[in-house]
Amino acid sequence: MLKSFFKYFFMVIITMFVFFPIVWLVSTSFKNPVDMFAVPPIFVPANPSFDHYATLFFEAGIVKYILNSVIVAVSTTLLSLVAGTLAAYSLARFRLPYRMNERLSFWVLSTRMFPPIVTIIPLFAMMRFFHLLNTRMGLVIAYTAFNLPFVVWMMRGFFMEIPEELEEAAMVDGDSRMSAFRRIILPIAKPGLVATSIFTLILSWNEFLFALILSQTRSAATLPIGVASTVTQYEIKWGEMSAAGVIAVVRVLIFAFVVQKHLVRGMSFGAIKG
Amino acid sequence: MQTEIKANMKNVTKRFGEVVAVNNISLDIKEGEFLVLLGPSGSGKTTLLRLLAGLEELTEGDIYIEDTLVNNLPPRHRNIAMVFQNYALYPHMSVFENLAYPLKIRKRSKEEIAKRVREVAEVLEISELFKRRPKQISGGQKQRVALGRAMIRKANLFLMDEPLSNLDAKLRVQMRAELRRLQKSMGTTTVYVTHDQAEAMTLADRVAVLNNGVVQQLDSPEEVYFHPVNRFVAGFVGSPQMNFFAGSYEEAKIKTDYFEYPLPPEVVKKLEKKGKVEKIYFGIRPEDVTVSKIEIEGAYNARIYVSELMGAESFVFFTIGNSVERFLSRTSPDFRGNMDESIWVSFKEDKIHIFDYDTDAAII
Incomplete structure (x- = not known):
């Protein structure tokens, strides 16, 4: 009895701890400036206002940021998934000499071991050289480069779980390697594919650092940059910032709800036995 | 020679890096025969079968199937069928779809596929399982479906890689007998890999006993048992072992x-x-x-x-x-x-x- 009391007590504490910033974010986005700094703090504003949202949509042009974000995140995910899945399959299946499978895979992963910021200056120089600064294309390339190792590593794990006999059977039955991959392996690896794409999508949706450096104008800037742009030289527009934050979070939340089933299945992948 | 040669291996060698898995093996497979490749693990029997299937690349030598040199042909162009040890049923397809798969790839008409699947299922007594997934059927049933998928098209050569080893002892004996009758009644040329000498004795028309990538003896089961050509064959065939x-x-x-x-x-x-x-x-x-x-x-x-x-x-x-x-x-x-x-x-x-x-x- 006491034990379960403590269990729930701690669970409530942790939930509150995690949830508080989000609650505060949502409530602030509906407050008028006076309520924002009221002491004691007001959690549920008496007269909720939609002013901040209106400003965002009609004056600050947040739609453009959202559009940029969607295009960049979706393109990055598609590109990383296609290239990464094929690479992962090769690394999982083909026996390369000198234990290259393991070495290459590790090398791929190792590109994620240094902090991203160390690549930003050379990346900036390269993007300028190719005239890709302030373009969505530039961001997609940068994000894909950064997401690929993750996709390769994750999908390789999924593929290695699938018994090799399955595509061998398919190849004997009349498939080529490629059509066996498409018709047998990909459908079986679907949960993994979905899980990986979700992670990639969220990662590129939330990315801030590269976007800040590589896209300074509104032509390519993504939502996180839009949120940050509410911090101006003279003031911090708390209300608009919160409202933009809510918009960013809500989209990911909706997406997560939709694919939740696959996400869980992707995590617990490995129940496949021939 | 009266019997036709269905497939033929000439001086076949397979190396994995330094390891010689199959060492200069020459072997004829006769039309309609049940040839068993028998040997302990690591003897090269499975590698030999996979070379025949085209799942491994030859290091040296030639393989002919029906007088066609198949060295560089991918499995799908060799017109062979194979049953794997772990059945290798496609988990995301129903039993019916599994059986139909080889025909579906070959773009046969729906009517033809349905008819053929029904025929094969009847022989193997798996007609009631059509809608089930591989996960929902027993080991013995999986075995039958795998067999059915191999039988569905008229393949030149049936390759079986320890197909009974995942079954329990009782079912194994039962399936062994069924397999023998099925093969004889259909007259399919079969190459069967096993490490179980009882399977080799009961199923084979001829047994090739392998060790260290070399065929030790290729003979009828009787000859192999009663007149082993060397101490390895004498010791490996027969249980309990020879003194x-x-x-x-x-x-x-x-x-x-x-x-x-x-x-x-x-x-x-x-x-x-x-x-x-x-x-x-x-x-x-x-x-x-x-x-x-x-x-x-x-x-x-x-x-x-x-x-x-x-x-x-x-x-x-x-x-x-x-x-x-x-x-x-x-x-x-x-x-x-x-x-x-x-x-x-x-x-x-x-x-x-x-x-x-x-x-x-x-x-x-």
Whole structure:
């Protein structure tokens, strides 16, 4: 009895701890400036206002940021998934000499071991050289480069779980390697594919650092940059910032709800036995 | 030769880096025959089968299927069917879809596919399972579906890689018999890989015994069992294993550390013909060792190590003289012995085997 009391007590504490910033974010986005700094703090504003949202949509042009974000995140995910899945399959299946499978895979992963910021200056120089600064294309390339190792590593794990006999059977039955991959392996690896794409999508949706450096104008800037742009030289527009934050979070939340089933299945992948 | 050659391997070698898995094997597969590749794990039997299927690339040599050189043909162009050890059923498809898959890839009409699937399912008695997924059926049923998927199109060659080893003992015996009848009634040319010598004995028209990537003996099961060409085949085929005694040949006798065995004149003649034979292995199968509790002329005194009643037969493990090694007799269940009891063992004269000590090759 006491034990379960403590269990729930701690669970409530942790939930509150995690949830508080989000609650505060949502409530602030509906407050008028006076309520924002009221002491004691007001959690549920008496007269909720939609002013901040209106400003965002009609004056600050947040739609453009959202559009940029969607295009960049979706393109990055598609590109990383296609290239990464094929690479992962090769690394999982083909026996390369000198234990290259393991070495290459590790090398791929190792590109994620240094902090991203160390690549930003050379990346900036390269993007300028190719005239890709302030373009969505530039961001997609940068994000894909950064997401690929993750996709390769994750999908390789999924593929290695699938018994090799399955595509061998398919190849004997009349498939080529490629059509066996498409018709047998990909459908079986679907949960993994979905899980990986979700992670990639969220990662590129939330990315801030590269976007800040590589896209300074509104032509390519993504939502996180839009949120940050509410911090101006003279003031911090708390209300608009919160409202933009809510918009960013809500989209990911909706997406997560939709694919939740696959996400869980992707995590617990490995129940496949021939 | 009357029978047609269905497939043919010439000087086939497969190396994985430094490891030689298959070493210069030449082998004919006859039309309609059931050929079993038998060997311990690592003997190269599965590699040989996979070379035939096109799932491994040849290092050296040539493989012909129906007179076509297939060295560089991918599996799908070899017109072969294969059953895998773990069945390799497609988990995301129903039983029906699994059976239909080879035909679907070949773009056959829906009616034709449905008809063919029904035919095959009827033979294998799996018609009720059509809508189930592989996860929802038993091991024996999976086995049948895998078999059905192989049978669905008229393949030149059936390849089976230990298809029964994942089944429980009772089902294995049952499926073994069914497999034999099925193969005979359809006349399919089958190459079957196993490490189980009982499967090889019961299923095969011919057995190829492999060890270290080399075919040791290619013969009918009877020949392989009764006239093994070397000590490896003698030891591997037959369960329990043949008894071996190291010894030497002197003046019409086999001398081992534990006994002297006088050889019958015709054996002596054969041995003399081979020229100088000194060190040998003397081999005798457990069923050819008779045990008795009373002294018999020419029998050797032995001591029971342990006696096991198996039901239909009795296994008597014994030591001879001061031997540390234990030998085995397979005898009638009526024989009951106690530990350390003194017994008399003798060997059936016409069932003895003699192998060269150095080369392991059979002399008798």
